[in-house]
Amino acid sequence: MDKRKIGELLLILGVGLFVVGAIGFIAGYLSQEQIPAIAVFALIFIGAGLGMKRRRESK
Numbered sequence: 001m002d003k004r005k006i007g008e009l010l011l012i013l014g015v016g017l018f019v020v021g022a023i024g025f026i027a028g029y030l031s032q033e034q035i036p037a038i039a040v041f042a043l044i045f046i047g048a049g050l051g052m053k054r055r056r057e058s059k
Helices: 002-027 034-058
Strands: none
Touching: 002 034
16 A cells, blocks of 8 residues: 555656646746756656556556
């Protein structure tokens, strides 16, 4: 159950980071160098969160 909760937290963190990055890009607060880095971290967190949730659900 602990890994599933950690997976959910990573998933929420990744989605939140993606949304904040998109809002920052649209509002013009982020430079062109920051956007890919934020997107990469968001995708890593989302992938890790989904991987942890799937691993626990399949057992």
